[in-house]
Amino acid sequence: MDQATILIVDQVKIRRKKHLNIGILLFLITIAIIVVSIGLGKAEISIKDIISIIVGKITVNPNLYSHIKPYKVAIVWDIRLPRILIGVIVGTGLAVAGTVFQSLLMNPLADPYTIGVSTGAAFGASLIIYINLFLSNIQIPITPFAFLSAFITLILVLKIANREGIIKSSNLIIAGIIVSSILSAGISFLKNAAGEEVSAIIFWLMGSLASRTWTHVLISAPIILISVIICTYYSDDLNLLCLGEKDARSLGVNTNKMRKIFLIIGAIITAVCVSVSGIIGFIGLIIPHLLRFSVTSNNRVLIPLSGLLGGVILVLADNISRVLFAAEIPVGVLTTLLGGPFFIYIFIKKNKYIQ
Amino acid sequence: MFIIENLDFSYGSKKILNDINLKIKKGIFMSIIGPNGSGKTTLINLINGMNTNYSGNIRYLDKDLFEYSIEEKAKNFSIISQRSAIDFPFTCMEIVMMGRNPYKNRLNSLSEKDLGIVIDVMKKTDTFKFANSLITEVSGGELQRIILARALAQNPRVLFLDEAFSAMDISYKINAIRLIKKLVKEEGLTVVSVMHDINVAYKFSDEVCALKQGKVQGFGNPKEIITESFVYDVFDVEVEKINDKGFFVKV
Numbered sequence: 197m198d199q200a201t202i203l204i205v206d207q208v209k210i211r212r213k214k215h216l217n218i219g220i221l222l223f224l225i226t227i228a229i230i231v232v233s234i235g236l237g238k239a240e241i242s243i244k245d246i247i248s249i250i251v252g253k254i255t256v257n258p259n260l261y262s263h264i265k266p267y268k269v270a271i272v273w274d275i276r277l278p279r280i281l282i283g284v285i286v287g288t289g290l291a292v293a294g295t296v297f298q299s300l301l302m303n304p305l306a307d308p309y310t311i312g313v314s315t316g317a318a319f320g321a322s323l324i325i326y327i328n329l330f331l332s333n334i335q336i337p338i339t340p341f342a343f344l345s346a347f348i349t350l351i352l353v354l355k356i357a358n359r360e361g362i363i364k365s366s367n368l369i370i371a372g373i374i375v376s377s378i379l380s381a382g383i384s385f386l387k388n389a390a391g392e393e394v395s396a397i398i399f400w401l402m403g404s405l406a407s408r409t410w411t412h413v414l415i416s417a418p419i420i421l422i423s424v425i426i427c428t429y430y431s432d433d434l435n436l437l438c439l440g441e442k443d444a445r446s447l448g449v450n451t452n453k454m455r456k457i458f459l460i461i462g463a464i465i466t467a468v469c470v471s472v473s474g475i476i477g478f479i480g481l482i483i484p485h486l487l488r489f490s491v492t493s494n495n496r497v498l499i500p501l502s503g504l505l506g507g508v509i510l511v512l513a514d515n516i517s518r519v520l521f522a523a524e525i526p527v528g529v530l531t532t533l534l535g536g537p538f539f540i541y542i543f544i545k546k547n548k549y550i551q
Numbered sequence: 552m553f554i555i556e557n558l559d560f561s562y563g564s565k566k567i568l569n570d571i572n573l574k575i576k577k578g579i580f581m582s583i584i585g586p587n588g589s590g591k592t593t594l595i596n597l598i599n600g601m602n603t604n605y606s607g608n609i610r611y612l613d614k615d616l617f618e619y620s621i622e623e624k625a626k627n628f629s630i631i632s633q634r635s636a637i638d639f640p641f642t643c644m645e646i647v648m649m650g651r652n653p654y655k656n657r658l659n660s661l662s663e664k665d666l667g668i669v670i671d672v673m674k675k676t677d678t679f680k681f682a683n684s685l686i687t688e689v690s691g692g693e694l695q696r697i698i699l700a701r702a703l704a705q706n707p708r709v710l711f712l713d714e715a716f717s718a719m720d721i722s723y724k725i726n727a728i729r730l731i732k733k734l735v736k737e738e739g740l741t742v743v744s745v746m747h748d749i750n751v752a753y754k755f756s757d758e759v760c761a762l763k764q765g766k767v768q769g770f771g772n773p774k775e776i777i778t779e780s781f782v783y784d785v786f787d788v789e790v791e792k793i794n795d796k797g798f799f800v801k802v
Contacts, residue, residue, distance in 0.1 A: 200680075201670060207683050208644065304638060429657060436649055438639045442601060442632055447705070448625030448653035493639045 215497045222504035226284065229511050233280045234272055236519050241268050249273055282408040283514045284507035286469045287479055289420045291506025293465040294480030295499055296427055299438045300458050301365045304488070307481040308466040311353055311368055312376035313346045317470035319379040320345020322386045322397045329393050338400070339471045346467030349375060354459065363455055403474035403528020405514050416468050423465045424503050431495035434458060476528040478535030479506055486542065552577045552709065552741050553598060558607035560593055567593045569765040578739040580732060582752040585762035586786055591745045592633060592713055594762065598743060599711045600624050625653035629702035631715040635694070637686050643697050644682040647673055650704030672703040675730055691718035699727055712744035728755050750797040753777050761785050
């Protein structure tokens with residue numbers, strides 16, 4: 197190889213090395229932010245106690261934390277830790293689903309909510325909250341029904357977008373918008389019908405990580421983890437799908453099959469996230485967008501990096517929402533309040549790339 | 552290589568192609584010419600298997616085109632289509648590497664051999680010098696050269712071109728055609744290309760197929776079939792032939 201060739205091949209290698217380093221760095225930041233976040237809050241608990249509690253709980257050795265006051269143990273293990281882990285899981289899920297939907301719909305401005313799955317979850321949740329108002333003895337659990345409703349919505353959107361067995365991106369976006377407008381009206385109807393009790397619905401819709409439990413963590417973590425692994429496994433196909441249906445097919449991608457796989461997995465991730473935490477905006481739009489123009493478009497790298505950064509950002513935002521203000525602000529409101537202006541900034545700065 | 556019999560194609564009630572019969576031999580450069588809306592792109596997309604909604608028969612090698620899987624077609628055909636806009640900031644080299652996708656296992660990254668092929672085709676298309684630039688930031692002509700490099704990286708037996716050079720300047724256009732001609736001659740590549748420039752079709756093709764209103768108006772050696780009266784019949788334009796050099800439009 198001549199000098200010029202070696203130079204360019206080296207640049208490619210340096211790029212790959214850089215991607216790996218960013219990944220390692222983000223992983224370490226994730227661990228660090230989990231530990232630091234547990235220490236944040238109204239009750240002062242030392243790092244030493246936190247570590248004793250976590251290690252003691254994981255190794256099932258109560259002697260390690262028996263000297264610490266039980267309420268502190270409960271705050272760390274039953275309140276803060278599940279909430280923070282849910283933050284990591286939901287942030288990861290939304291960012292990965294955003295990456296997938298942007299590539300799949302060939303639209304850098306798409307997000308996990310574009311095809312209406314989230315509105316489906318929100319409608320399901322609102323309906324159950326509404327029904328629960330009339331039940332005194334038992335309460336129907338919201339999360340599974342939100343998930344179910346999200347899935348029915350996905351099937352409906354796919355049916356509408358399907359033309360002779362082919363699902364086009366433009367049809368998907370249109371079908372998503374139509375279905376989600378109808379469901380939004382449905383949500384408004386339920387809010388109206390709920391009368392004075394409307395606050396329960398509104399609060400759920402705003403998106404929050406407060407009072408999430410280990411059950412939420414144990415159900416959502418494996419689903420999100422497996423979904424991210426599958427998306428990464430098929431990431432080369434997703435790269436090709438970014439070029440459009442025809443080019444992808446001519447390069448050997450079974451486009452119909454791959455689109456269905458990514459749609460279903462993206463929708464599952466979104467449904468899990470929304471049913472666990474309500475609507476949390478902008479994570480799924482901004483994280484992949486930011487990484488795509490600052491690091492790479494290659495989904496093999498972009499998917500894992502988005503997942504890591506999404507988790508970090510959502511936990512950070514949640515820390516702000518629960519620690520910085522006297523009364524807690526729902527994190528979904530905060531991400532949109534902060535994310536919106538940030539998005540305008542990158543939109544103006546990188547206008548030529550968005551076109 | 553291809554045997555096409557009684558090929559018909561319609562969009563709804565509108566007939567686009569009408570009873571097309573063609574034989575495309577291995578190792579030739581074949582051009583499809585004809586006025587706008589005559590069905591050139593439709594025909595090329597039927598032959599390359601992109602569009603499967605036709606009646607009639609298309610055979611490739613010893614089998615019907617229907618019997619080839621998407622993966623098999625990707626190992627045999629490279630397709631450069633009319634519009635290839637890319638909205639995502641991949642590097643140019645990443646785009647060319649995608650040409651190796653049909654030969655690649657999902658779990659492995661590209662081998663040394665694949666990388667060698669990618670570098671080779673990028674040098675041949677004079678795109679290697681901006682290999683690490685973003686595809687969203689190169690010019691239209693540069694983009695077409697990258698797409699050509701990707702098509703060559705696919706190592707096809709048949710190369711389908713649909714206005715693959717439209718944004719290239721005259722020198723790159725001629726270089727690209729020469730490069731493709733060389734592959735036809737030395738490696739037995741078959742090329743099927745939609746051409747707008749009659750002179751390019753006349754000079755570089757081994758065979759031309761002229762379409763008008765969805766029917767084959769002429770098929771064969773360009774030196775024999777493209778004449779002044781033929782051009783008038785197909786395109787409704789008066790031209791003058793200058794020796795064997797080509798055609799001038801009479802204004």
